[in-house]
Amino acid sequence: MLRRTVATQLRAVVGVKNCIDYKLKAKVKDGKVQKDVKHSMNPFDEIAVEAAVQLKEKGVVTEVVAVTIGNEKAKDVLRVAMATGADRAVHVTADQATVDNLETLQVAKVFAKLHEELQGDIYLLGKQAIDDDQCHVPQMLSALLNVPQGTFAADLEVADGKVKVTREVDDGLQTLEMSLPAVVSCDLRLNTPRFPTLPNIMKAKKKPVDTKALADLGIDVTPQTETLSVAQPVERQGGGKVADVDELISKLKNEAKCL
Amino acid sequence: GKVLVCAQAGPKGVTPSTLSTFTAASKLGEITAVVSGKAAADAVAQVNGVTKVLYSEGAEVEHGLAENFSNMVVDLTKANGFTHVLAPSSAFGKSIAPRIGALLDAQPLSDVSDVLSEDSFERATYAGNAVTNVKVLSSVKVLTIRGASFDKAALGGAAETETVASAESGLTKWVSDEVSSSDKPDLQSADRVVSGGKGLKDPANWHLVEGLADKLGAAVGATRAVVDAGWVPSELQVGQTGKIVAPQLYVAAGISGAIQHVTGMKDSKTIVAINTDPDAPIMALADYGLLQDALTALPELTEKI
Numbered sequence: 001m002l003r004r005t006v007a008t009q010l011r012a013v014v015g016v017k018n019c020i021d022y023k024l025k026a027k028v029k030d031g032k033v034q035k036d037v038k039h040s041m042n043p044f045d046e047i048a049v050e051a052a053v054q055l056k057e058k059g060v061v062t063e064v065v066a067v068t069i070g071n072e073k074a075k076d077v078l079r080v081a082m083a084t085g086a087d088r089a090v091h092v093t094a095d096q097a098t099v100d101n102l103e104t105l106q107v108a109k110v111f112a113k114l115h116e117e118l119q120g121d122i123y124l125l126g127k128q129a130i131d132d133d134q135c136h137v138p139q140m141l142s143a144l145l146n147v148p149q150g151t152f153a154a155d156l157e158v159a160d161g162k163v164k165v166t167r168e169v170d171d172g173l174q175t176l177e178m179s180l181p182a183v184v185s186c187d188l189r190l191n192t193p194r195f196p197t198l199p200n201i202m203k204a205k206k207k208p209v210d211t212k213a214l215a216d217l218g219i220d221v222t223p224q225t226e227t228l229s230v231a232q233p234v235e236r237q238g239g240g241k242v243a244d245v246d247e248l249i250s251k252l253k254n255e256a257k258c259l
Numbered sequence: 260g261k262v263l264v265c266a267q268a269g270p271k272g273v274t275p276s277t278l279s280t281f282t283a284a285s286k287l288g289e290i291t292a293v294v295s296g297k298a299a300a301d302a303v304a305q306v307n308g309v310t311k312v313l314y315s316e317g318a319e320v321e322h323g324l325a326e327n328f329s330n331m332v333v334d335l336t337k338a339n340g341f342t343h344v345l346a347p348s349s350a351f352g353k354s355i356a357p358r359i360g361a362l363l364d365a366q367p368l369s370d371v372s373d374v375l376s377e378d379s380f381e382r383a384t385y386a387g388n389a390v391t392n393v394k395v396l397s398s399v400k401v402l403t404i405r406g407a408s409f410d411k412a413a414l415g416g417a418a419e420t421e422t423v424a425s426a427e428s429g430l431t432k433w434v435s436d437e438v439s440s441s442d443k444p445d446l447q448s449a450d451r452v453v454s455g456g457k458g459l460k461d462p463a464n465w466h467l468v469e470g471l472a473d474k475l476g477a478a479v480g481a482t483r484a485v486v487d488a489g490w491v492p493s494e495l496q497v498g499q500t501g502k503i504v505a506p507q508l509y510v511a512a513g514i515s516g517a518i519q520h521v522t523g524m525k526d527s528k529t530i531v532a533i534n535t536d537p538d539a540p541i542m543a544l545a546d547y548g549l550l551q552d553a554l555t556a557l558p559e560l561t562e563k564i
Contacts, residue, residue: 020385022519025386025388025518026384026385026386026388026389027388028388028389033384033385033389044500103366104357104366104367105360105361105364105365105366105367108361127500128500130385130386130499131384131385132384133369133370133383133384133385133386133499134357134367134368134369135353135357135369136357136360136367136369137357138357139325139353139354139355139356139357139358139361140357140358140360140361142326142358143329143357143358143361143362144361146430147430148326148430148431149325149326149354149358149430149431150431151325151350151353151354152350152354154493164434167350168350168493168494169350169351169436169494170274170349170350170351170494171438171439171494172436172437172438172439172492172494173436173437174322174433174435174436174437175434175435175436175437176324176431176432176433176434177431177432177434178430178431178432179430187493187500188483188486188487188493188500189486189487189493223366223396224365224366224395224396224397225366225368225393225394225395225396225397226393226394226396227391227392227393227394228379228392228393228394229391229392230384230389230390230391230392231389231390231391232388232389232390233383233387233388233389233390236525236530236544238530238542238543238544238545238546238548239542239543239544239545239548240545240546240547240548241542241547241548241549241550242547242548242549244549244551245549245551245556245559245560245563246563248531248547248549248560249560249563249564251547252508252529252531252547256508256528256529256546256547258451258507258508258528258529259508259564
């Protein structure tokens with residue numbers, strides 16, 4: 001097997017998505033999620049950006065490229081990524097309706113297409129976007145590029161052309177080793193993202209953003225799914241109170257009958 | 260339809276989330292299962308409703324290595340004309356289903372909570388704040404199944420087992436597993452769960468949560484905040500990005516009820532909240548809210564229950 005023994009110039013590519021802010025509770029009205037609210041970077045993508053920037057600070061990677069797909073407003077998350085330490089960005093543009101209807105497989109195809117030009121050595125992506133909650137794109141990109149995947153990364157070590165990923169699995173941790181290029185999906189425990197400083201926010205404004213129209217990438221965006229309905233879930237009826245532990249035990253025994 | 264279920268079984272038998280996946284599969288057609296290893300195949304063969312269990316004894320599909328397992332499933336799907344490929348919404352299922360979808364050029368769906376028809380499914384988005392019904396148009400439907408939303412399939416069957424080939428993709432090498440050993444019930448299948456949050460104030464108080472859990476025969480859960488603070492391991496996390504649970508009884512001690520936590524437990528049958536803050540969101544959700552410090556309420560409850 002061919003091994004990279006000499007330290008080469010590694011490039012990290014991070015995906016960032018502009019989502020409804022994680023502190024807000026999404027509301028459904030007339031069969032649609034109300035999107036006219038504060039947006040911010042998907043929290044898992046913040047972790048991915050931080051992971052990439054840390055690899056650069058350690059001298060493991062030499063360049064960090066942030067990528068997003070979205071309308072003009074989505075550029076905000078690219079600025080945040082660059083203020084955190086990404087060197088440059090690629091903005092794949094499309095109108096809001098197209099972006100809203102984009103399926104995860106199509107997103108993965110966009111990243112696979114960009115790989116032809118970006119030639120990323122390590123793709124760091126959030127494990128899940130907190131809007132569609134699908135948890136798909138990293139695994140799909142890995143499959144499309146036929147490169148290894150390290151999902152739900154809680155720890156990451158890149159050395160000698162290999163990456164060791166410690167993953168959060170159902171009953172503990174699993175460590176895998178893979179060659180580069182590879183795709184890593186970032187979980188909560190990987191790091192704590194830093195806040196961009198004001199000087200870095202100013203500097204980020206001068207960093208280059210390469211804009212590409214989604215329509216020019218040759219990705220088939222014919223949907224493979226059709227949304228039949230979107231509804232607010234039935235709210236749980238709660239709010240009952242008990243005065244003390246004795247009343248609680250009595251209610252659990254006699255009313256809820258679960259003791 | 261013809262359904263292929265990517266199943267998991269370990270020393271404790273078929274995993275609870277796999278059993279729920281079989282129940283979802285039973286609504287879609289004839290069920291074939293695929294697993295890694297003969298022991299797992301023998302366990303899965305006992306699940307009611309399974310007609311055949313395919314298994315590979317190859318080292319390449321041990322440890323659930325996603326690249327190799329996915330390739331095997333894709334080959335089986337093409338060769339046998341499966342119409343549906345299902346996997347549990349576990350770390351394993353979530354690692355393989357999107358790969359399988361990408362390799363088949365079929366858009367998958369995650370965390371399906373209801374099967375509406377052979378091609379239409381319900382799933383939650385936005386941390387459970389929107390319920391979406393989706394029709395899948397691709398010829399193969401690739402789904403992961405939310406365990407808490409389906410009953411567990413019963414045992415008692417005796418399906419035939421058959422070996423199949425798997426191959427080494429050469430992409431990923433397994434290094435080690437670090438399995439947390441616990442004598443407590445499994446969080447995702449327990450009838451009772453006692454969870455603790457930052458209201459416990461100090462990791463030294465965590466034994467109060469475990470004490471009540473032991474008394475109730477319950478599993479222990481935790482909020483993201485205490486997991487992030489390093490009080491407990493991450494596999495105890497209940498929430499949008501942790502485990503989704505729906506036990507008969509859920510006790511939330513010192514938990515405020517952040518959106519992402521509530522997503523993981525709001526389908527519990529009876530919810531008890533112990534909190535000093537009457538305005539905590541968990542209080543509006545709970546059947547029984549006890550306005551008391553968890554540090555005093557938990558030991559009292561453990562003693563009197």
